[in-house]
Amino acid sequence: MASLVPDIVVDALMDGGDLPTRRRPRLRVWRLVVLLIAGAYFLIPIYAGLRFSLENDAGHLSLYAVKVIPSEPGFTQAFWLSMRLAIVTLAITLVLMVPTSVYVHLKFPRLRRVMDFVTILPIVIPPIVLILGVLRAAPLWLRASPYLLSLVYVILSMPFVYRSLDAGLSALDLKTLVEASRSLGGNWFNTLWRVVVPNLRSALLSATVLTLALVLGEFTMASLDLWTTLPVWIYQFQQVDAHVSTAVSMVSLLGTWLLITFIVSLDRSQSRRNRRKTDS
Amino acid sequence: MASLVPDIVVDALMDGGDLPTRRRPRLRVWRLVVLLIAGAYFLIPIYAGLRFSLENDAGHLSLYAVKVIPSEPGFTQAFWLSMRLAIVTLAITLVLMVPTSVYVHLKFPRLRRVMDFVTILPIVIPPIVLILGVLRAAPLWLRASPYLLSLVYVILSMPFVYRSLDAGLSALDLKTLVEASRSLGGNWFNTLWRVVVPNLRSALLSATVLTLALVLGEFTMASLDLWTTLPVWIYQFQQVDAHVSTAVSMVSLLGTWLLITFIVSLDRSQSRRNRRKTDS
């Protein structure tokens, strides 16, 4: 999962430069087939949503649904709540998971199985059970704060984040790299900052993107915890104006994708720059 | 992710037999620490839920909430609906994904990047957007059937299932195994059935468990599609009797875990049996 996002958006859809010549023509066809099927799965619903959001009640094409979004009651609050949750969740997740994964890989590789187990739990435990339990267990001051949701999202994102980091670290031969750096006179900070983290860039980006996507799209937990995040607002506002609600969901999808593309492009330009300069 | 589940439940928590002697004592301590932290994350909410479900309104310990479950209105229907959805989803997923993954690995390894991309989409697209789109796009006859949910769940489980299978296949050197089988006189059926599938057992189990856990725990889609699956019923019934609702969620968690343990134990006894007989 490590290099998913950078690979995906840029390489997978373009022709990889190192593609052996012989496979090219047949591959192109197959790639098209896969993408068409994927299209049927994803693009048709999105297209339907898009069309619906660009219609007014009379069924005519209109931009009114998009235009009124910012002024709808509650939208701004919901939007900023989601943003804040996303940033807090991401920060907690990275601070918690990066050092842990590196440390486990380096010092206790046998613990990786336990980590595998622990980090898969959020998928295996039904979310409804988790949130009900959390709501009962959390102290009152935390239950009153939307950031309880962040803690829940940290847990929910763990399977993706840990697996991204784990894959990234596994691809590295971390032990040798760290020892090479140490024997060349690097201290721990230099080793981590100049050797480990730069080589985890793809994994970190992948983790970031997945965490953001999860937080910006999550509905169950937020609605059960009674906080009106963006997805909850979309759901609730459907009863008020389905066109506007659908328009918001389209815009939010677009926003998420733009964010992802932006982050990924950061990575690309970063690595291109790295490649250009000979001594950084 | 391939061998997650079998590894997890059985090996990760017990001592691996091949653990080098030197690491044992320190590892045990660390393992304990990790498990305690995991416990704080997961067991406290579960404990809180369990306690709440075993209390009556007066706060005294009582089993009434558990006892009345089967007779509560709607429970039986919700339970069987979830079961049917789980089985249908699992069947569609395996039939769709296993041959596809094997075929891509064997014949078009370069397509794996595209597959990586396509199968990550369900995580990156907010579920609320997906379900709203699906509901708008689906033909009426399908929208009237609960099995539309199965189709949605197939998509949602794709990231886990594909990655499980992909990891399992990547660990195999599939091409060499298939060619070895072919050169020894194996036809395609024998090659798949006797060589490929047995070596994917862990991956298949992992995929199965994750799919079941997802379907049995999913709330957003089901509630938006207005079908009362088990999680939706739990949510709705909270307003009627929170104790009973929590008791159901605890029982459902227990049920899921029993199911998983059962499937995993199937795998263990299977592999043990395989190891015992010399000519199957």
Add this chain to the structure above:
Amino acid sequence: MTELHDAAPTVSSLTRPTTGARVNLEGLVRTYGLTRALDGFTLAVEPGEFVALLGPSGCGKTTALRVLAGFERLDRGRVTVDGVDVVKVSAQHRDMGMVFQSYSLFPNMNALNNVAFGLRMRHQRALQRRQKAGELLELVGLSDQATKYPHQMSGGQQQRVALARALAIEPRVLLLDEPLSALDAKVRGELRDQIRQLQQRLAITTVFVTHDQEEALSMADRVCVMSNGRAEQTATPAVLYSRPTTPFVAEFVGVSSRVPVTPLDGEVELFGQRCRVRSGSVGVTVDGVDALLRPEDLTVTADPSALPFVTHKSFLGATTRLVVQVDEVPIRVDLRSDVAADIELGARVRPAVVARDVLVAPRAPRRESTTD
């Protein structure tokens, strides 16, 4: 190394030499896009013969083997086994046992079941195939490993089981695709002996792909040196080593030092000594040839007044290799270790040719120092 002691199993047909098949590859062409992996490759393998395909990576040797095995489509050319064209026959029905480079054992089966797999595919009865598989494990010296799974065996053991598995179906041709390249030096040497021994005992036609010339020369009856999808020279190891017919073979097989010389009347002057040019030397052109000198073709004697001096000295066991700098050209010389013991690093020495004649080839453009 003591596998040479192995008593032959006292069983059945295995030790009786079967008659191997005759294999003919004629004008094979296989193109990938613009690259020609095979470009008119031709090879005839006699029944029971052990032929090695030797060449640098990308020379087409593996493609040739895979074409023979039926794993690779052919653009043009004929593949016959005992005179029958097999191009249209699928891999499944070609009856060729193959041993792969990487460990190709089925991870879900123990050693015995791996060996018995081919027999199972041939619908032999359980009892029969178990007995046969047992005999084959005995043949490769692994009777005691029958119930072990691949992951419980060492690399060398796995490859021996793979060999037994390939032999179990009594294949018409045995195909070996760099079976030793993933193994340690010591195990590699031992397995090399064992494969050669088994092949000779069973007299099975064998095609062996390798990039390691030592392996090819020491094991094969004949070696086919390949380059750019074509056979450069197919000959016995001794002929290949001493009478290469193309510049490529001269350069690729064995270690040589190149010394620029001017041939005159079938002779060249080397270190003040006149030497006969070996008959069959290739491409003797006017504008520059090199003598290709094997380390064992030369000797040196200590002589403080000489200009050449020893720049390297490395102990190889029975012999010691010196590198002697002669007019800016480094020359490799192998001496008996007891003789070389008296020659220090940096010592002035006088080189001399001890071979009856010397091999001559067109002058090669100086290669860059990037070794790969």
Add this chain to the structure above:
Amino acid sequence: MTELHDAAPTVSSLTRPTTGARVNLEGLVRTYGLTRALDGFTLAVEPGEFVALLGPSGCGKTTALRVLAGFERLDRGRVTVDGVDVVKVSAQHRDMGMVFQSYSLFPNMNALNNVAFGLRMRHQRALQRRQKAGELLELVGLSDQATKYPHQMSGGQQQRVALARALAIEPRVLLLDEPLSALDAKVRGELRDQIRQLQQRLAITTVFVTHDQEEALSMADRVCVMSNGRAEQTATPAVLYSRPTTPFVAEFVGVSSRVPVTPLDGEVELFGQRCRVRSGSVGVTVDGVDALLRPEDLTVTADPSALPFVTHKSFLGATTRLVVQVDEVPIRVDLRSDVAADIELGARVRPAVVARDVLVAPRAPRRESTTD
């Protein structure tokens, strides 16, 4: 192979021999649970010396190297560099350049930045370190690869960059942890020459870990054969080969055939011939000894009336190795290839000893035929 032509870079301090450090390892003990990886290992390395640690896997050679590098804790023992105890010094401050078995280049940096990394950690200025790194790349013949990233280079190139990187910090000791074992036969041979050449030119104290005896013997000034965490024998390659002092070394170094003999008055009878027992032969006990015969210690002559016969014949280039069956014991004999050409497989031959004396060792229990 032409890297021997390399003109030495005309730059700075690199080509001036620096004085290497003297390294002493005394009584090293390192225990993992119940296993003793090092069990009183002692080794003294002279300044500028190239010492190889040779042994089977698990003998403790890598642990010894890692203790010296500072990556591994020590239970007991002293490590001194130029007389100063460094046990408490962290790896970061030991000033030892290390080349690892696997490709340890930093994937996020190009070749130049990899080489410059150590200088950067030493806070050298960008210009200075870039120049120095460039010189080192030139030294290993990779100037043209400076802007290439590790994934764009071949395995051999990567290891040469790793070597340059280790040398860039002008280490007091160079540590090589099986740097060649992941490479192809051909590249391995070339890099072997290059490492040895550089080491001699820079006169840097070097410790080299390997399980490949050919590598150890051909490269090192002295070889330390290890077994069970201890040094069995530390000696020059020639002495190790001809005068092993322990049965383990006798068995482990070189290829030998074992023939049971009865020593009498410092002589043994071999093939009807009386041979002197080599002085320094180990463990000559009463109840059974073997003569350890190197293939080059023997010769054979064709003799139709003899009982021994040739069971194997493999071409090694200058020599051809025969295996001769003498009274159920297989004996390896190396002959010059032109001589061996006349001896067919299966021919009756009479073996004879050509060495001045023979090595004798306690009889080994017959090993099983499982080669690994």
